[in-house]
Amino acid sequence: MNIFPAIDLFGGKAVRLYKGDYAQMTVYNDDPVFVAGDFKACGAKHIHLVDLEGAKSGVPANQKTIKKICATFGGFVEVGGGIRNMDTVDAYINAGVDRVILGTAAVTDKVFLKNAIAKHGNKIAVGVDLKDGYVAIKGWTEVSDITAKDFFEEMTALGVTAVICTDISKDGAMQGTNRELYKELSGMFDIDIIASGGVSSIADVRALTEMGIYGAIIGKAYYTGAIDLKEAVEVAK
Numbered sequence: 001m002n003i004f005p006a007i008d009l010f011g012g013k014a015v016r017l018y019k020g021d022y023a024q025m026t027v028y029n030d031d032p033v034f035v036a037g038d039f040k041a042c043g044a045k046h047i048h049l050v051d052l053e054g055a056k057s058g059v060p061a062n063q064k065t066i067k068k069i070c071a072t073f074g075g076f077v078e079v080g081g082g083i084r085n086m087d088t089v090d091a092y093i094n095a096g097v098d099r100v101i102l103g104t105a106a107v108t109d110k111v112f113l114k115n116a117i118a119k120h121g122n123k124i125a126v127g128v129d130l131k132d133g134y135v136a137i138k139g140w141t142e143v144s145d146i147t148a149k150d151f152f153e154e155m156t157a158l159g160v161t162a163v164i165c166t167d168i169s170k171d172g173a174m175q176g177t178n179r180e181l182y183k184e185l186s187g188m189f190d191i192d193i194i195a196s197g198g199v200s201s202i203a204d205v206r207a208l209t210e211m212g213i214y215g216a217i218i219g220k221a222y223y224t225g226a227i228d229l230k231e232a233v234e235v236a237k
Contacts, residue, residue: 005222007035014030028223033068043234044229045075048164056082058082089119102125107144127163130148130181148165162191164217176200176204177197177198177208182195186213199217200221205218216236
């Protein structure tokens, strides 16, 4: 399994939200580029970046910082948050990003999603945020009437190769990840699933690895010291 330590960007800083609530934001580091360097030192080969301002407004706001992170980290970088048009996709890929994650746009603009896949293939992934089994959009501020199963079926049909799947109820809560959800989805669909939200212990990492999940995102647990990133990378091997 691949470990994706995460940096959520807001105002050029590394922050975390509690259950997706912008009013409950903690700044963990003023220098995200330094954080990316630490990920590298811990043996991480992948990194997951989210432009939180972009996710909320639809306008990317941390592109300069992301470009610096790509140059410093040197490994596989994926980015999501507010990517709603092809110009933004192209700009990120030209800046050295390996994979661009479409979230709200994957739900609301299927033509854009199809065009992005046609142009960039597996450099396009989809991020889906689930709340009580339904897909949430616009930085988790709206819940749609689309079920997780229906969403995954549609993404598979469209040729999406990777889905970052977040259970909002678990995100940032440090109460463990939704192992049952990921086990069920990975058993039903032939698609790379990256588990996101609530990966808060080495036991979570081990359980997801044993399931054969493609990847796991580690966010708050890294910043609080609940997970030793070096250990997580070794366990996931």
